[in-house]
Amino acid sequence: MTPALRASRLPGAALLLISAAAAVVGGLSLTSKAADDTINATQIRTMLGAEIGQPVQGLIWQGGIEMKSAADNFGGLSGLGFTGPDGRLVMVSDRGNFVSGQLLYDDAGAPMSLIGVTVTPIQNSSGRDLTRAYTKDAEALAVVMREGVPAAVRVGFENLTRVADFTLLDGVPSGAAREITIPDWLSDTRTNATLEAVCIAPPTSPIAGSTLLLTEGIIDDDGQHSAYLLGRNDKGPLSYISGSGTNPTDCAFLPNGDLLVLERGIAFLSFNMRLFRIPAADVKPGAHMRGTELLYASGADIDNMEALAVHPGPDGKMRITIVSDNNFNDWERNLLLEFSLPE
Numbered sequence: 001m002t003p004a005l006r007a008s009r010l011p012g013a014a015l016l017l018i019s020a021a022a023a024v025v026g027g028l029s030l031t032s033k034a035a036d037d038t039i040n041a042t043q044i045r046t047m048l049g050a051e052i053g054q055p056v057q058g059l060i061w062q063g064g065i066e067m068k069s070a071a072d073n074f075g076g077l078s079g080l081g082f083t084g085p086d087g088r089l090v091m092v093s094d095r096g097n098f099v100s101g102q103l104l105y106d107d108a109g110a111p112m113s114l115i116g117v118t119v120t121p122i123q124n125s126s127g128r129d130l131t132r133a134y135t136k137d138a139e140a141l142a143v144v145m146r147e148g149v150p151a152a153v154r155v156g157f158e159n160l161t162r163v164a165d166f167t168l169l170d171g172v173p174s175g176a177a178r179e180i181t182i183p184d185w186l187s188d189t190r191t192n193a194t195l196e197a198v199c200i201a202p203p204t205s206p207i208a209g210s211t212l213l214l215t216e217g218i219i220d221d222d223g224q225h226s227a228y229l230l231g232r233n234d235k236g237p238l239s240y241i242s243g244s245g246t247n248p249t250d251c252a253f254l255p256n257g258d259l260l261v262l263e264r265g266i267a268f269l270s271f272n273m274r275l276f277r278i279p280a281a282d283v284k285p286g287a288h289m290r291g292t293e294l295l296y297a298s299g300a301d302i303d304n305m306e307a308l309a310v311h312p313g314p315d316g317k318m319r320i321t322i323v324s325d326n327n328f329n330d331w332e333r334n335l336l337l338e339f340s341l342p343e
Contacts, residue, residue, distance in 0.1 A: 039074070039101075041065040041113040047301055047337065052110050055342065058294035059275075062319060063110030064337035073097055073119045075328045079141030079198075079250065080321065082311035083150045083171040090143075090173055091307060091323065092155055096122045096129075096136025100172045103336070105314040111338055118172065122155070125164070127176035134159040134190075139306075140198035140250060142211070143168075154180065154211065156198040161187050163198060163213065182213065183228055183237075193217025197251040197261070205257030205280050207234040212283065214240055214261070216247045222288070229285055236285030243274045243293065250308035254341075255318060259283050261291055262308040262322060272298035273305040275320070295339070303333045313340065 044064035050056040052063045069075075076093035083090055087103035101117035121129040122138060130136045140156035144165060152165045153173050164177035186195065197214035201207045210231030218226040224239035225248055242248055246263035253259055257280030264273045276291025283289060303324035313319035320339045326332035 038069065039114050039117050040068045042068075043106075043110065043112060044335070044337070045110075048297060052108065056295065056339070058277075058292075058342070059320065059339040060342055062313070062338040062340055063108075064335060065111045065113065067114055067334040067336065071119070072328075074099065074117070075326045075334060077323050077334055078139045078306045078325050079155065080307035080309040080323050081141045081143040081150075081153055082309055082321075083143060083153075083168055085312060087314075088171040089309075090141065090153055090168075090171070092122070092138035092141045093119075094137050094139065094158075094325065095328070096138060098122060098153075098166075098173045109314045111336060114336075120172070120174075122166070122173075123176050125177045125179055137192060139196050141307075142198045142200045142252075144200065154198055154200065156195040156213065158192045158194050158196070159190060161189055161194045163195070163211075180211075180230070182230070185226075186213065186215070186218070186228065189218055191217065196247075196249050199251040199253055199259070201231075201283070202253050202255055202257060204255060205253060205283070207231060207283060208257075210234045212251060212259070214248050214251055216249065224288060227289070229283075234285060238283075238285055238287045238289060241288060241290040243276070243296075246272060246274050249306045252308045252310045252320075254310055256280065257283075259289070259291070260294075260308060260310065260320065261289075262305060264305050267298065270299045271302055271304050272296070273302050273322075275308075275322075302337070303335050305335070305337075313338070 047061040048056050050061045077091045078094050079092040091099040098120050101114045104113045106112040137158040139158050142154045143150045144152040154165050156163050163180040166173040167175050193216050196216040199212050201210045210229050214227045220226050227238045246265035249264050250262045259278040261276045275295040278289050278291040305322050306325040307323040309321045322337045324335040326334050
């Protein structure tokens with residue numbers, strides 16, 4: 001969701017000017033069959049002046065795509081997880097849908113297209129499609145691993161704030177929601193600035209298997225973003241210190257247990273974003289987490305960046321994938337951007 005929810009939205013005309021200035025980068029246009037229409041993917045070759053394979057601040061740029069569709073249910077992409085080694089992925093939209101597909105790469109290992117896309121409604125705990133707008137606002141997604149295999153996705157919602165698991169069948173979420181118990185202070189907060197990020201610690205983490213819940217607009221007495229760890233041995237509150245002018249919108253753990261936090265905001269009539277890295281040892285109950293900035297970007301190279309995932313790329317090395325939420329607006333874009341860490 002656009003970060004203007006604490007103040008006012010950017011005027012439509014201003015955002016339209018931003019979008020015009022940020023017209024599509026790159027050249028190769030590809031299509032793939034979607035549930036209701038065609039996904040058009042345009043490759044993005046440069047980021048902040050860097051070519052694919054070149055450093056961009058603390059990361060290596062690996063390419064991206066802009067995704068477009070005439071289907072009115074494609075968009076609003078707010079959470080992301082990879083459910084298979086072949087680029088299979090699942091995203092959630094803030095209109096209450098799962099968006100599943102397969103990310104394909106070109107011969108150079110850059111993202112090329114999204115194929116096999118299906119858009120399916122998220123169900124409630126009774127197995128019925130979500131109907132009311134305030135129940136549909138899915139903002140975060142994490143993949144639940146069992147014995148090293150993706151078995152479910154864990155989804156965080158705003159407005160009617162809650163967390164629920166959904167079974168994966170052939171990499172696609174299905175069936176009724178299985179609600180996860182969260183603290184009352186979180187579930188009782190009914191706004192669109194509550195639960196923005198959900199991520200699950202890997203086996204190498206000191207808090208292995210624990211789920212981190214990170215909020216956007218629930219601020220504690222110290223002026224920090226409230227957070228909570230769900231786990232058998234590691235359970236309790238903690239907080240997060242964000243960068244200036246940006247707020248957390250997603251998180252993902254690296255294989256070594258370090259935590260990545262994606263932030264976004266609006267400045268000078270354009271979106272901006274930051275990516276921070278927090279050492280594994282600093283993610284624990286009672287902690288005041290503060291990260292080291294890996295990337296800052298604003299303007300035409302990015303959009304309303306909301307979703308974050310870490311996964312093996314086509315060469316087996318870790319990729320960091322960031323996806324934007326277009327809020328179903330013509331002046332915002334659905335971008336998928338990929339990076340890797342320097343060796």
